Amino acid sequence: MPKHPKMSASELGALWVTYQKKTMILRLLELFIEKADDPRGKDLMTGLWKKLRLKVVEIEKLFEAEGAIAPKGFTQEDIYLDVPKLFADHFDVMLCRILKEISMGMYVLHLTISYREDIIKLYQELSMLTQTYYYYFTQYLLEKGALLHPNHAPMPTSYDIITSRDYMKGTNFFGHKRPLNAVEYGLLYHSIETNIIGKWLMTGFAQCAKDDAAKKYFKKGQELSDKILKDTLEVLMEYELQPTTLGGTVTLSTEAPFSDKLMMFCSFLLCSFSLGGQGFSTSFNFRNDLDIKTVLFGKDIYTFTRDGVSLMMSKGWLEEPPSMVH
Structure with a gap:
């Protein structure tokens, strides 16, 4: 070796x-x-x-x-x-x-x-x-049939150059919004897809968590996913774009299959992933109203994530990474 x-x-x-x-x-x-x-x-x-x-x-x-x-x-x-x-x-x-x-x-x-x-x-x-x-x-x-393909868009037959800053506006004086482009649609679609999974996960965890503080935290996570889904779906429905529908349900069981420690870490992992996704979206959304939504989502997710970290620390559920000094 x-x-x-x-x-x-x-x-x-x-x-x-x-x-x-x-x-x-x-x-x-x-x-x-x-x-x-x-x-x-x-x-x-x-x-x-x-x-x-x-x-x-x-x-x-x-x-x-x-x-x-x-x-x-x-x-x-x-x-x-x-x-x-x-x-x-x-x-x-x-x-x-x-x-x-x-x-x-x-x-x-x-x-x-x-x-x-x-x-x-x-x-x-x-x-x-x-x-x-x-x-x-x-x-x-x-x-x-538990996962659907996203909507189709017309295939381009030529290339176009953006020449006006109006392209970045979510609204104009007459209240009309520039239609979504395919890149923006893809990012919104992915957000909906992942937040549906997050909502079901938080619902299940809130239903079965043994610790009262963890139970309340997961309920907050469910509410946050609902808010993000509602605001994101509204954008797609403006253009009559069929939002994603997924399978997946939560049963009536109230008996936890995992420790509260594991469920909190799983929530932390998904929130960290979501934060990264929000940051990525701000780089590729050209419409300013979408950027504003994304930044606000990111703020709420960050606050929720830090609250989760504090809760894990208070319960002794967060393992410390290796230190740079002895």
């Missing part, structure tokens, strides 16, 4: 975050596999679990080789397999698909702060695995 240079701080931090996220996903998959009704969906999630488990072991060995302890992450203490099913109608695969979206972005970031050959290779392999299963999950949901 070739001798590698000592692990850098940036590589340590990236692996620490990756381990937290992967161990959480393993616990989610274990529950979803146990409760799965559809054999094909179960097979897909089982295949992903097996491959991710090997990567978690690989990360543990990287820590061990450095004389470092791996994070605690999430263990069998954070999952309760003997409770009734909380989510139904393909929600399991829908959430897995969203988690693969998050993973794709995180691996790109982690690749850019990794320098050791073996660690770069790890993230390359994780990226390939994630893209493969994102494709599998997307095709599965489309075939099941």
